[in-house]
Amino acid sequence: MSLKAIDSFETRVEKALANPTLKIAIERTTSTARMKRAAAVAAWPDFATARDLARQIKDHVIENLDHYLIEFEKNAAASGAKVHWAATADEACKITVAICQAAKAKSVTRSKSMLGEEIGLPHALDEAGITRVETDLAEHIVQLAGDRPSHIIWPALHRTREEVADLFRAHHHRPQNSDDIASMVASARRELRQRFLDADVGISGANFLIADTGSVCVVTNEGNAELTTTLPRIHIVTAGIEKLVPSLQHTMVLLRLLVRSATGADLTQYTTFHCGPKRPGDRDGPEEFHIVLVDNGRTRMLEQGLAEMLRCLRCGACMNHCVVYRQIGGHAYGGTYPGPMGAVLTPVLDGLKETRDLPHACTLNGNCQEVCPVDIPLPTLLRGWREKSWREGLEPQTVRVALGLWAFGARHPFLYRIGTAIAVRVLRRFAQNGWITSLPLTKGWTKYRDFPKPAARTFMEELRRQESREREQGTKP
Amino acid sequence: MNARDAIIGRIRANRGGKAGDPASIAAAAKALLSKPESGRPRIDAGEPGAIFAAHLVSPKVGASIDEIAGLEDVPQAVRRYLDAQGLDAGIAVQPDPALLRLDWTSFDLLPRIEADAIVGVGKALWGIAETGTLVFHSGPASPTLFSFLPLHHLVVIERTRILSYLEDYALLVQDGAPPRNVNFITGASGTTDIEGTLVKGAHGPRFLHVIIVGPGSDRSNDGKRNDRTD
Amino acid sequence: MPIISQTPRAANRPEVGLFVTCLADMIRPRVGFAAMRLLRQAGCNVVVPRAQTCCGQPAFNSGDSGHARQLAKNVIKTFEKFDYVVVPSGSCAGMIKLHYRQAFADDPAWKARAENLATRTYELLSFLVDVRSFRPEGVSLHASATYHDTCSGLRELGVEVQPRLMLQAVEGLHLTPLPGHDVCCGFGGTFCVKYSSISNAIVDEKARDIEATGADLLLGGDLGCLMNMAGKLHRRGARTRVFHAAEVIAGMADGPAIGEEA
Numbered sequence: 030m031s032l033k034a035i036d037s038f039e040t041r042v043e044k045a046l047a048n049p050t051l052k053i054a055i056e057r058t059t060s061t062a063r064m065k066r067a068a069a070v071a072a073w074p075d076f077a078t079a080r081d082l083a084r085q086i087k088d089h090v091i092e093n094l095d096h097y098l099i100e101f102e103k104n105a106a107a108s109g110a111k112v113h114w115a116a117t118a119d120e121a122c123k124i125t126v127a128i129c130q131a132a133k134a135k136s137v138t139r140s141k142s143m144l145g146e147e148i149g150l151p152h153a154l155d156e157a158g159i160t161r162v163e164t165d166l167a168e169h170i171v172q173l174a175g176d177r178p179s180h181i182i183w184p185a186l187h188r189t190r191e192e193v194a195d196l197f198r199a200h201h202h203r204p205q206n207s208d209d210i211a212s213m214v215a216s217a218r219r220e221l222r223q224r225f226l227d228a229d230v231g232i233s234g235a236n237f238l239i240a241d242t243g244s245v246c247v248v249t250n251e252g253n254a255e256l257t258t259t260l261p262r263i264h265i266v267t268a269g270i271e272k273l274v275p276s277l278q279h280t281m282v283l284l285r286l287l288v289r290s291a292t293g294a295d296l297t298q299y300t301t302f303h304c305g306p307k308r309p310g311d312r313d314g315p316e317e318f319h320i321v322l323v324d325n326g327r328t329r330m331l332e333q334g335l336a337e338m339l340r341c342l343r344c345g346a347c348m349n350h351c352v353v354y355r356q357i358g359g360h361a362y363g364g365t366y367p368g369p370m371g372a373v374l375t376p377v378l379d380g381l382k383e384t385r386d387l388p389h390a391c392t393l394n395g396n397c398q399e400v401c402p403v404d405i406p407l408p409t410l411l412r413g414w415r416e417k418s419w420r421e422g423l424e425p426q427t428v429r430v431a432l433g434l435w436a437f438g439a440r441h442p443f444l445y446r447i448g449t450a451i452a453v454r455v456l457r458r459f460a461q462n463g464w465i466t467s468l469p470l471t472k473g474w475t476k477y478r479d480f481p482k483p484a485a486r487t488f489m490e491e492l493r494r495q496e497s498r499e500r501e502q503g504t505k506p
Numbered sequence: 507m508n509a510r511d512a513i514i515g516r517i518r519a520n521r522g523g524k525a526g527d528p529a530s531i532a533a534a535a536k537a538l539l540s541k542p543e544s545g546r547p548r549i550d551a552g553e554p555g556a557i558f559a560a561h562l563v564s565p566k567v568g569a570s571i572d573e574i575a576g577l578e579d580v581p582q583a584v585r586r587y588l589d590a591q592g593l594d595a596g597i598a599v600q601p602d603p604a605l606l607r608l609d610w611t612s613f614d615l616l617p618r619i620e621a622d623a624i625v626g627v628g629k630a631l632w633g634i635a636e637t638g639t640l641v642f643h644s645g646p647a648s649p650t651l652f653s654f655l656p657l658h659h660l661v662v663i664e665r666t667r668i669l670s671y672l673e674d675y676a677l678l679v680q681d682g683a684p685p686r687n688v689n690f691i692t693g694a695s696g697t698t699d700i701e702g703t704l705v706k707g708a709h710g711p712r713f714l715h716v717i718i719v720g721p722g723s724d725r726s727n728d729g730k731r732n733d734r735t736d
Numbered sequence: 737m738p739i740i741s742q743t744p745r746a747a748n749r750p751e752v753g754l755f756v757t758c759l760a761d762m763i764r765p766r767v768g769f770a771a772m773r774l775l776r777q778a779g780c781n782v783v784v785p786r787a788q789t790c791c792g793q794p795a796f797n798s799g800d801s802g803h804a805r806q807l808a809k810n811v812i813k814t815f816e817k818f819d820y821v822v823v824p825s826g827s828c829a830g831m832i833k834l835h836y837r838q839a840f841a842d843d844p845a846w847k848a849r850a851e852n853l854a855t856r857t858y859e860l861l862s863f864l865v866d867v868r869s870f871r872p873e874g875v876s877l878h879a880s881a882t883y884h885d886t887c888s889g890l891r892e893l894g895v896e897v898q899p900r901l902m903l904q905a906v907e908g909l910h911l912t913p914l915p916g917h918d919v920c921c922g923f924g925g926t927f928c929v930k931y932s933s934i935s936n937a938i939v940d941e942k943a944r945d946i947e948a949t950g951a952d953l954l955l956g957g958d959l960g961c962l963m964n965m966a967g968k969l970h971r972r973g974a975r976t977r978v979f980h981a982a983e984v985i986a987g988m989a990d991g992p993a994i995g996e997e998a
Contacts (some may be wrong), residue, residue, distance in 0.1 A: 046937055058702045073547040082545050086538055093531050095517040102510075108683075114510040166708055167699035183699060190701050214697060214705040221709065222621055242684050252654050252695035252710020259650045259687070270513065275535040277680070281672040282545035292698075294566055295637045299710065300690035307686060312601070312649035314686050324509070328516035352920045356937040390931045392924025392938075393797060394887035409838070415799030424798065428926075432795055436803035439789035440810060446786075449762050463995045464970055473929030477936035478967030481763060481995040488756050488765035492784060 038386035041361040051187055055358050058186040062349040065293025066400065073289075083286045084403045087340035090273050091331075094339075097240040097273040098322065105243030108305030110318045115148075121323045122153035125232065125265055128319055129159050132263050134229035140247070140254035141165035142234025143181050143343060144269050147365040147378065148325060150232070162224045164253035166217055173200050179359030181366060182291050182345040187358055221253070231257035231315070235268035236343070237283065238320075241276045244304040245320060248288065248297040255301055264303070264315040270327050271339040277302075283342060286402035290344035326377045338373050338410060340403040347397035347407060353390055362387060369397035369407045376414055385423050388414035446489055453483045542673050546636065554635035555665045555718060561638025562716050567693040568706070569638070569714040575721060580662055581609055583717045584627055587660060591713075595624035598656065602629040602647040605662065619655050626656030626711075630691075632675060633668035633718075637692055640716065641675060644687035653689055659711035661691075665720030752780040753818035755811070755832070757825045758790050759959040764994065767959060770986035771824045771860050777986075778868035780820070787814045791823075792839075793831040797925050801839055805846075808836045812849050820867070821857040824982055825958045826889020827925075829859035834892050859889055860982055861957050865898035871905045875987040878908035882951040883981070884942075884965065885918050886958035899957060902985045909984070912949050916942070923964040939968045947974050953993075955981045966994040 045051055070076045090097055102112045115121035129137060137159055139145065151172075154161045163172040167185035171178055173196040178184030185193070194208040201220045205212035233254055237246040245266050247254050258264045274280045288294050307314035330338055348354040348368025359367035364375040364384070372387040388411040397407045418424055438445045459465045460482035468475045486494070507515070518525060539545075549557055562569040572583045584597065596614035599605050605627065619626055628648070630640040640661050644650045653659060669675055695710030706712050752775050760767040768784075775782045792807030811832060815821045823829040836850035864870040881903065889895035896918075903911055922928060922938030929935075942965060946954050954969070954976050956962050966978035977993035992998050 042931075042934060046933055054701070061698075061702050075544070075547070078544045079546065082538065089534055089538060092521075093526050093534075095514045096526050096528065096531050098514065098517075114508070114513060116509040116512050120509060164709065165699075166697045170699070183702070185699055186702070188700075190703075193700050210700045210703045211705045213700060214708055218707065218709055225709070226621055244684055250695065251697050251708035253708065255650060255654045255689065256709055259654070275538075277676040278539050278542075278673050279535065281676060284672070285546060294692075295561075296639060296690065296692045298691065298693045298695055300639075300692070302684065302688040303686070304684040304688075305686055310646045311644050311686050312646065313651050314644060322513075324513045324516075328513060328520070331517065331520045352922060352938045353931075353934055356934055356941075390927070390934060392887070392920050392922060392927050392935075394920035394924065395891040396887070396918075396920065399891055412797065412799065415797070416801055417799070419799035419801075428798065428930075429800075432798055432800050432803060435790070436792075436795055436800075436807060439792070439807050442787045442789055445789045449758075453762055463992075463997045464967075471929050473932030473935075474967070476932055477971065478939065478964065479970045479995065480967055481963055482997075483763045484765050486765070488761040488768040489784075489786065491765050492768070 038361065038363060038390070041363055042357050045357040045361045050189055051358050052356070054186055054189060055355055058180070058183050059349040059355055062182075062292065062345070066290055066346060066349070069289035069293040069295075079282065080286060080402055080404060083283055084340060086274070086279050086282060087403050090275065091271070091336050091339050094270065094273065094331075097275065098270060100240040101238050101243055101273060102322075103243070104241060105305070105320055108243050109308075110243060110305050110320050113319060113321045115321055115323045115325070118148035118323070118325045121148045121267060121321050121325065122150055124321050125150060125267060126153055126157045126159070128263065128265055129154070129230050130157065132229055132317075134159060134263070136160040136162060136224070136228050137230045137232055138162045138164050138225055138228040138257040138261065139168070140231070140233045140249065140257040141168050141184070142232070142267060143178075143365060144234050144323060145232065145267050146178060148267065148323060150267065162221065162228065164221055164225065164257050165249070166214065166251060166253075169217060169221065170196060173197075177360065179367065180345060180348065181343055187360065225253075225256040225260055228257070228261045230263040230265060231259075231261040232265045232267065233258050235266050235272050236287070237274045237280050238268055238272045239274055239277055239280055239302070242304060244277075244302045246280055246300065246302050248284070248300050250298045252299060255299060258301075258303065258315065259313050262315055263317045263319065264306075265319045265321065266303070267321045267323060270322050270324055271341075287342045287344050290342070290346040290400065290402040330377055333377075334413060335373065335377065335410060337405050338370070340405050341370055342402055344402055346400040346402065350396045350400050352392065352394065352396075369411070370405075373407060373410045373414070381414065381418060381421070382423060385414070385418045388418070446487075449487050450490055453487055456483050457485070542671070546671055546673070549636050549670060554668045554670045555720075557670075558633050558635040558638055558668045559718060561635065564638070567638045569693055569716050571716045571718060573718045575719070577604060577608065577662070577719055580605070580627075580717060580719070581613065584660055585612065587658075587715050588625070591658065593625060593658070597625040597627055598623050598652070600626065600628040600648060600652045605629050619649070619652050621655055623656040625658045625660065626652055627660045627662070628652055629662045631667070632678075633663045634670075634672055634675060634690075635668055636671050639690045639692045642689040642691065643685040645685055650687045650689065653691060654710045656711055657707065658713045658715065659694070660715045660717060662717045662719055665718055748779060750780050750819040752782050752820045752822050753815045754782055754784045755788060755791070755815065755821055755823040755828065756784065757823060757828045757959065759963070760824060763963065764959055764980070766983055766988060766991060767824050767980045770980065770982040770988050771822065773986045773988070774860070774864060774870070774982060775822060778864055778870040780868070783818065785814045791828045791831045793827060794925060796831065796835060796839060804839050808839055808850065809846065812836070812846070812853050816849060816853050819856065820863065821853065822860050822863050823857070824860040824980065825960075826859045826886045826893055826895055827958055827960065829857060830888040830892035833857045859893050859895050859957065861899040861902065862889075862893060862895045865901055870902070872902055872985045872987070873905075875905070875985065876907035876909075877984055877989050879952040880910040880912055880950070881953035881955050881984070882912050882914040882946060882949045883917060884914055884921060884946075884954065884956040884961065886956055886961045887920050889957050890918055895957060899955075899981045903955070903981060906984060912951050914949055915945050921961045921965050923961045925960065928964055935964075936968075939964055943968045943972055943974065946976055947972070952977060953984075953989075954978045955984060957981055962994060970995055
């Protein structure tokens, strides 16, 4: 069960826009990310060719998803992994909790997994009375603060260093003495060390599921994922079914694009491939290795014309470049995933009726698609949601009426000419010194900006006057 | 109907109901790899070791390096590092026979790696020049935790085992069964989660020092090349 | 199926149908006249079909594909007879050139007509440079200007270099780059009124960037964006004057800027 937002999009947006610290935090993280990505792309002259190949690889997998899922399951099982299938978020949580309960697990460490957030795993573990230790630094901060991730790569970007310092002082056994960031990171390292060692179960996500070997690839930077997945007796992976890749070679291409698009690096510090549980000869590793394959709307996406969205590598580039995300931040989206990819995914997960604002709160400027490493046509998919919303009658009556009137007029040029001529004269009445500061009917524009006074006649009127003048004078242009 | 059948069923129904032909699917997947140069940036011509070293010390990776002629010089290189860092700690050595047989007599050799280990000396299976990456396979000679617990991780890599591209590794291992764990390590652990500021040493090692072994270096044995980036 | 002329009547004097756009028609006709002047200077016969109204973009972007298709059919019928269709707006040109075929995805006959029209449809500034190799001659304007790239023009149609090439040929005009010139201004059609507080946050940042350049003028290729930015600049008390780039290139920037009384 995913946690749905209880207040409205508008309320969340107003809250976000009223918070200047949030804006500073968002801009700091996203501008660095944009700059680093741009530098990485500039350093690779044939980046566009690789991007096209990545798209082809993902499209090939999506077209043959059943084949690759079955191949993955077979090879993973052969390596000693236990593969579970979950059609819904609830099923995925039940399976995961059941594994923990069967192992009599008291404490569980988690490395960052957006899929885990999506299915509501933190809540499910808490409900089951299992101590959950988030080990990714940002998720650790989010856990201490009791709130939710606001970006898929930097979940705690909405938190200032002062807030983090306070949280650590309140919750860590040996918190930092000074509030410089290095000391805070050291405090987290100390705090979590023993928790890593004590955990009975480690739960991770997956960036790629490699079909021909049944391996799971996880990319991180902190080292927490390896401590989470090596120390405990049991390692559980929760992964969306779209994470399949045919082979390790295919994975390398995708890795190159994923990491450059997310952080601008060539590779993350740690790229780890898991294949089965501990073997004879291994000196460490989990006794049991479970993989939970989660659908939760992904097959529905195939059915609803959203197959291209399944290409998503979860790099975060789209939100880093989105002018809307950059102003309102992640929480305003009210779901697990923010930004452009969130605006496409959230209606799948939470229903269009509750989430219709997300695909509409977009200028369709296309920067997201441009920076997407697998060329997902995000504006087209968002427009697709708008079409569905219109067909299902979810759009406000005022909009339907206004558009209906406009379309009627525009289909009848004679009426249109008259209507526009009248509109122009009416609008001019509201103007002073060339500007309208308060427009009739729609407050949205003039609440924040002035509206330029229209010229005295429409272009078509003016053109007709000029042409009759020319005819009278016997001149031609 | 169980979840597996439901999921596979829905996927197939969307495509008209049938399972695909495995042979043609495999052929299509293979065809996507027919031009490896389309999927990767070109690295400069030249010895992979030099490119590998350059990546390691670049700000993006931020490791330090030392270059020596032979494995027998490793303990000396480790001593150089400890002195440069002002460290007086015991060291844990990865149970790789090639390391264990070296002369560690002047060191306080710890019997195993602890959670609060200060120094761990390991040996990578391969290096990858394209990214400055070290590759480890879990196994008797290489516990996974060895690369993640110490504060200072010193890694020995033979120059002859440095590959050019990520795919070169994939091709090398494609015929065998993978080990339980493969770790690609590219630099020391770090995080930018607080205000975007980079801090090294989140949960994994804070310092990565790579000792490149083998002829082809013009700096063997002089111990001067010890670029520290912190 | 109507017979559609495939070859220009005279290769060096093509017949251009001018699609004026709603905003130019209603708010700033000077843009339409600047377009006519430039097209004539570039050696084209300009025709302004009186049956034109709206390209249908507001309906299309609101998800109202039914009305969008109706308006698209009107545009196609009105304009498919011309050698070229030229539009002083990246977003309207993009609508015709890229999105009409999407609107008719399930109607092969109209899709074909849309695709045919698309091959001959151009945004004005890129048409002048790419198709007519046009540069302004004898046009001068002594001022500093900064240029904002409209998103649809930039990303859908590749309009970027062309306006700058022509502006550089205007004597005395000093172009200063706008940081974030390729970042959306927050207009987005109905977005700016449906989600006005977010639009405001975006355009406020844009206005600050524009003001910080110190340029006398803000120029661009789309009236919607220009009105959005001009309106914000004016509300903020900025002294930046805003024109459509076509007006400057046509030597018509001696007239009133957006919002100025004649």
